[in-house]
Amino acid sequence: MTTPRVLVEIDGPVAHVILNRPDKLNGVDLDMLAELVAAAKSLRRNREIRAVILRGNGDAFCAGLDFASALRSPARIARSFVPSPLRGTNLFQRAHWVWRELPVPVIAVTHGRCYGAGLQLALAADFRYSTPDCEWSVLEAKWGLVPDMAGTVPLSELVAADVAKRLTMTGEIVSGTRARELGLVSEVADDPLTEAREFVQVLATRSPDSVAAAKKLLNETRRGRPRRAFRIERRLQFAMLRSKNAGIARKANFAGDSPDFGPRSFGR
Template sequence: MSHSPRITCEIDENQIATVRLNRADKLNAIDMAMFKAINQITTELKNNKSVRAVIVKANGSDFCSGLDVKSLLTNRKDALKLLFKWWPTLPNAAQRFSIGWRDVPCPVIFAIHGRCWGGGLQLVSGGDFRIASPDANFSIMEAKWGLIPDMGGALAFRELMRQDHTMEMAMTAKVIDCETAKDYGLVTKIATDPYASAYELALECINRSPDVLAANKKLYHRTWWASQGKALGLETWYQIKVAIGKNRAIAARRERKPEEKPSYVARQFK
């Protein structure tokens, strides 16, 4: 795994990757180097078949205070690089910062503490689970700078929150506490030690076949807002792909003979 001044990534003996935002002196504010580092690591994790789960946390007092406005808004060249896209419906570099986590074919869990504002909130909304400490607070901060959320928020927020809650946060740039965020659907669970809780969830997930994890993630991302026909079709197709894989038989043996607990092979589902 690559390292940069902005993030680190370590994979442990359980094949759980821990990604850390590493700009504590700037409250992990997002600059061009942070965009590049996150987009690179999501690509690497997507292609690493041995990784079973990913946890994203942050060093310092806050998870992420949002965009480094001074850095990005005063450099038009960098701003254009983030917004540029070859085709309107394809994600640009700013949007990949959030939705790129959807393409990582294993559970992605964000462990959040302190401020999670603006681009930081859009970043965590791209994950599968969000576990936050009681002191965490959240804001769609872009309106403060005369902007709208444009890093995949239009996709993620509609899946997590009611429309009126989303619009209220986006229009006012208000800060909400952790309990309110959980009520809104932004937070999966509140825990005093979000990383420990995230790791516990990761261990629960990796007890199952990596193909099952990848198939479930892809199925629900592709069908949550799809037509009935597409949802049922993909459900059947993915079930066939999972059923004929080696890990299906290994999962059955693990259930029949838990004392043996054979290891899964590397992920085969695509």
Template sequence: MDESNRVLVSVEGGIARVSLNRPDKHNGLDQQMMTGLIQAAKSVARNRSVRVVVLTGNGPSFCSGLDFSYVSKNPGMVPRFFIKWPWAKDNGFQRVANIWRKVPVPVIAALHGNCFGGALQIALACDYRIAQPDARFSIMEMKWGIIPDMSATVTLPRLTSLDIAQELTMTGRVFSAQEAKEYGLISRLAANALEEACDMAGQIAQNSPDAIAAAKYLYRKTWNRSERTALFWERWVQLKLLGRKNQRIAMHNGLKGSADQRPFVDRRSF
């Protein structure tokens, strides 16, 4: 099975739906799945008609994490993804998750079933995480004698406290969706996570695609930065938005209300 079958991508109404598609293995991460995820992120990032992404998993789980059975039979996968090129910030393992932070539009993860190890790190790299009450989570790397190395050290500090991150990492225990919500790792619980994610994506997609991309860019640049730095980036990003065609359309639509609504044009990158 090639990467195009491992990860499915569809785009409709400005919403990209990216689906992990290895349901018989609970969407375990093998070489093809990891390559497919990186390719999917690059694809939606290049597509300027995309305003928001919904990331989900087909079958009984979002993703069960790295498929160690596959890795044991294909040991060459480890050096291929672990070695970092001198000009890159991340290696292949880190990029599978970290790349979703770099996608210029918001990424909403719809989580159900198992979300273990690398899967949780992918979810944490998304902008918003909606989980079903039956979802189960674990920073499971400790079980295999390793540490989480798919960008968790970038995302966990933005979402939870050091003691919680250390306890979950060092025990490797499985915890519930409710616990994940209490720890700050999950944004919202919903009986149908995918439906809720699609509803949220629909609301976002109605707004100016330039402003949507600008908001993600702004928060990535300013979160937990100094007041001076944050205020500078507010001014700079706003300056880049003012006068753009989509900003003029938004102004027109806002003044006209429901009458004479004009469609937005494809977003420009930030």
């Protein structure tokens, strides 16, 4: 039996999605890409999930694309490179962007190495918690390539243009601490997994619908014209006003109680 490349463990309202090729420093192959997409699809259907923690087994979060493995199947690579007419993403991009589209917060917890495909996967998360000594690199530059797994969009959102260009052109390696200074990393901690869990507890005190709507709102309005942003704001707020969980929040706040939210109802 083939060992799963991606493990999904449900711990109450939290889903842990774990890259599971520790002997390869969680290097990404085509099977892992497919399993990442499948994992996100299964979690989307679970409305009890309040957050996803994305991490890696072993000594690294992810050391990037496993070229040796991927190049064994050139025909499969070619098929995986073709974008879907419906979504506009190919498999390489979809396996990363699907976490951006998931209607719950996704927190990447990194250690060891966060290179190339791994860095792009971390950038697709809503938050990144890193050890101080984790190594971050847009490693595609080493191979004479550019990042092509949907990572350029969040990279350009998180850091200044000159920083994005420098990292992408040089492939330089920066520590988790330096990545935090540059804006790539949300928080740095010796035990980032514990910090991420504590943050999830804070998120769980809020309506799962408003959290999902906030993610969608900010993702869709970060770029573009103000009029479009205002339209999206109105549409999402109207949905929240009709949300059962919003009613629970209002009632609890007026009574001075802690809200007891039901399952997420927003986001397919």
